[in-house]
Amino acid sequence: MEYLDFELPIKDLVEQLEKCTLIGKESDVDVSETCVNLQKKLDKTRVDIYKDLTAWQRVQLSRHPDRPYTMDYINAIAGDTFMELHGDRTVKDDKAMIGGLGKIGDQSFMFIGQQKGYNTKTRQYRNFGMPNPEGYRKALRLMKMAEKFGIPVVTLLDTPGAYPGLEAEERGQGEAIARNILEMTRLKVPIITVIIGEGASGGALGIGVGDKVYMMENTWYSVISPESCSSILWRSWEFKEQAADALKLTATDMKKQKLIDGIIKEPIGGAHYNRAEAFKSVENTILKAAKDLMRLTTEKLVEKRMDKYANMGVYKE
Incomplete structure (x- = not known):
């Protein structure tokens, strides 16, 4: 440990x-x-x-090397029923973005999420959980497949951001993320989103438009990381703790601002201290959300989702 x-x-x-x-x-x-x-x-x-815990301490916990990643949750929740699907049918298969079909009980789901590595070799293989455009296009392909067969979508967010490399920009990183956001707002099946680690910038938002969005207790969700914010405002990473407080990026802050729908309680010490308990909490949250959302008609589902995001940032004096 x-x-x-x-x-x-x-x-x-x-x-x-x-x-x-x-x-x-x-x-x-x-x-x-x-x-x-x-x-x-x-x-x-x-x-x-x-x-x-302070905001910065929660950021540290979200990055803990022992913390479970997307595949850990999928394997625990869906077990042997999970079948990974590959490729965006245009460029290649992005290893930082994984997805596929799986079941919780008798209900099928399309699971999609960013995957980090466990050691130096697998971190390089997974590109440190930073997807390229083909990763977001693969995710969209799987969402469209789920829509075709009426299968709810579950997205698990854990990324330090979309890959900022030259090749990614040449292949249309911004367009791929923007396209996903557009298509997810009008997808005709329920979308349940859970932030299980880092939820950074457009890299997370590219698969983060959900009917129900939940954050685990020791995670963060923000337009920028505390370190990057500190380097821009103070020209140094030394003020990352102040930046974390100012960004209001914790689950509690996000719930107060009505940007998420709920907080998933973690075991004392974080999800890595009791993985089984963390997996069960996420599973129960997904099942409850799916049950509620599947009662709605397609038209009502899309209408509520669009209204939800249209009302963010709107206030009356």
């Missing part, structure tokens, strides 16, 4: 507890009471640290 800077008190207590347990096993000394006290102290420290 890797620990972030603000989690170091937890690391120290975990190490003390492990040593205490080891002493008890390898000697005749009774350390049971000491171990119990250390466990109580560890539990209290965890609660104290995670109950009031």
Whole structure:
């Protein structure tokens, strides 16, 4: 388990507890009471640290190397029913954007999401979760396929942004994202979106237009990352914590601004501390949202979605 800077008190207590347990096993000394006290102290420290995290600490948790990624959620939720589909039928298959058909119970879904890597080799293979235009065109192809067969779409967002390379711009990165946003507003099947990690810029929004949009507790969703915002405003990354606060990018902030529909609670310490619980929470949220949305007629579904986004940013004095 890797620990972030603000989690170091937890690391120290975990190490003390492990040593205490080891002493008890390898000697005749009774350390049971000491171990119990250390466990109580560890539990209290965890609660104290995670109950009031700053925006920047939540950004750090969203990037935790042990945090589950899109394929982890899909494999846990859909299991062996998931069948990945490849290619945009124009350029190639973008490994940073994955998608395919799968079932939760008896209900079929089209799962789409950005996928990051677990080590240096797979991060390069997945392009660090930053899709090229062909990734967004693949996503749109799969959405259109889902529409054809009346299958709800589930998108899982976890990207530091769309790939900003020269080749991506030459192949129409901006147009691909804009096209997805346009087509998703009028797609004739339910769209359920869950931010499971980083939700950065148009890279996330390219598959983020949903009837229901949810954020996991320790994720962020913003037009720009705190580091990039800091470098633009202060010409330095040193002010990234101030930028994170100013951007109002946490799930709580987004819910207050009515830009998302709900927050999915995470286990204490983040989704990586109890993956099974995190997977179950996301699964239950998807099923509940799908049940509600599938009651609507196609016309009402599209109308409500368009009204939802048209009303964002509108206010009366």
